[in-house]
Amino acid sequence: MPDETLPRLLMHNAERLGTKVALREKEFGLWQTVTWRQFGDHVRAFALGLVALGLRRGDTVAIIGDNRPEWLYAELGAQAVGAVSVGIYQDSAPEEVRYILQETTARVIIAEDQEQVDKILELWPDLVAVLKVIYYEPKGLRNYGEPFLATFTAIEELGRGFDQAHPGHFERELALGRSEDVAVLVTTSGTTGKPKLAMLTHSNLVSQGRGLLEVDPLAASDEFVSFLPLAWVGEQMITVAAGIQCGFTINFPESSATVQENIREIGPRVMFSPPRIWENMLSQVQVKVQDSTRLKQACYEWAMAQGYAMADARFSGKPPSLLRRLSYGLARLLVFEALKDHLGLRFLKRAYTGGAALGPDVFRFYHALGVNLKQVYGQTESSGLSVIHRDGAVKFQTVGSPLPGTELKIAPNGEILVKSPAIFSGYYQSPEATAEAFEDGWLRTGDAGYLDPDGQLIVIDRAKDVMTLHDGTKFSPQFIENKLKFSPYVKEAVVFGGDWPYVTAMINIDFANVGKWAERRQTSYTTYTDLAQKPEVYALIRKDVERANTDMPDAARIRRFILLHKELDADDGELTRTRKVRRRLVAQRYNEIVDALYGDRQDVEIETTITYQDGRTALLKTKLHVEEMLARVAPQTESRIAGAVVAS
Secondary structure, three states: OOOOOHHHHHHHHHHHOOOOEEEEEEEOOEEEEEEHHHHHHHHHHHHHHHHHHOOOOOOEEEEEOOOOHHHHHHHHHHHHOOOEEEEEOOOOOHHHHHHHHHHHOOOEEEEOOHHHHHHHHHHHHHOOOOOEEEEOOOOOOOOOOOOOEEEHHHHHHHHHHHHHHOOOHHHHHHHHOOOOOEEEEEEOOOOOOOOOEEEEEHHHHHHHHHHHHHHOOOOOOOEEEOOOOOOOHHHHHHHHHHHHHHOOEEEEOOOHHHHHHHHHHHOOOEEEEOHHHHHHHHHHHHHHHHHOOHHHHHHHHHHHHHHHHHHHHHHHOOOOOHHHHHHHHHHHHHHHHHHHHHHOOOOOOEEEEOOOOOOHHHHHHHHHHOOOEEEEEOOHHHOOOOEEOOOOOOOOOOOOEEOOOOEEEEOOOOEEEEEOOOOOOEEOOOHHHHHHOEEOOEEEEEEEEEEOOOOOEEEEEEOOOOEEOOOOOEEOHHHHHHHHOOOOOEEEEEEEOOOOOOEEEEEEEOHHHHHHHHHHOOOOOOOHHHHHOOHHHHHHHHHHHHHHHHOOOHHHOEEEEEEOOOOOOHHHOOEOOOOOEOHHHHHHHOHHHHHHHOOOOOEEEEEEEEEOOOOOEEEEEEEEEEEEOOOOOOOOOHHHHOOOOOOO
């Protein structure tokens, strides 16, 4: 189609696919369906409702809430009449919401429910030029009398009335759209400060979606579950850019608490999740296996041995022997098919992980099960995707090869540079930052990496995070952190070492899993802090640190570690909303702990201010133990961690 825009592709689907199910949402225990024709009708009505309110071409519409059909109606409706949408993470604190609304001068705000509306009411004195705040979940809002509030259905009815009074207006607005128009503003991860707003055009998103579908074709008969925030570029990449082009059914879970159950009900054919989701599922499996009988544990261990052997054979490109295929087939029959069914992965054609590095141990686990998990690599600035594994050419230490139409090169300093039609048009109202993001027309990713002999990309870490020890050894803290997080008892880890003589780590325990472990051993505890400082828990985590050290060159092994008294939290600014660690901020905030890790003390007393979701703060005082890793393991060959611990 010439001059493609996302709303025009949607309207084309409404004609082409008609009564086929486009959207499915679970409400009150029942799956409610929306056909492609109904999808188009909702977008048309809401778009004209926005026009009737006074929205004009070039204005911004902000959306905050969980993934629901109304989010897509609002986003595509705004784009259909030339406006730009910006998504806000549903768990954002009011200050974060204020920042985005003020930066974009949002004219209309779509808020899902009472929780999100209350955030807007708190910020209302600071907001200017907002025409309307529209909500689509009325529960708890019956007695709210603010004149600027309106229900989603009321705006749709307003739009239908406008349509009757102004026939052809929607078609004229739709025809005015151009592929080079900005479609969405997407926040960057903001690991080093406040997030920037990347301007992605219709052309950026359509070309990115087309490239993905060219590598991994999907059909209109396929199913997808949209459960990650639509404010994240990764979800926009699959749900909107690819989904609208191929016409598969987009399913929305009933709530965040029922995601795993709903995924199992739907049995999606494609799935995209950041590493945290895959790590969580693995942790669930590991804990449940530990709770099972010895016979089941033995069956699982035997099956995993067959699975790992088969996965390694596939990674090496060597055909497995007949005996290996037979034993793997038996492992599938006895263990893997039931396990995949329990996780909702049984019918997957392909699964993707991106947004951050996935540890090789986790990656091998899913391939052992027979899940076609592939790494992807990209940034918000590249519409979420630049590089992807091809079927039959999956290597756990790489992220694959460039998408069709994407060029890739490594700068002399090791930085990865990208050029493609999916590269963003710049940062919103920030020409200086836009200029810094490019080098001779190439996007500077800020990541360090190199190409292997087969032309596949190996990403080491953020260029600014690659550390050099005093003996000259270069290493990726992210690689060590991922090895630690393979444990079901480690939720997060932050590794230090570049400016110090040896490597240390701060570790967050997984409260649920460690709590179950403690209960099984009749170890009493009261709070997260109390549990984390138990000597038994330190002994438990020490085993995981020793396991991670086994594969490390001597200079990159963890010498001391500490179990943090609280979880790193996005509300405290320690993580981004996409669960990436703000490493510099953590180092500054916990400088006393860092000093203790590199001193000779065995414990450290700290005072920390924590922030609750409602904005209240509290002062936490506690004493933390510093664990010394006395046992030293013989150095291992550095080739085992090629691409993570860098020798060049």
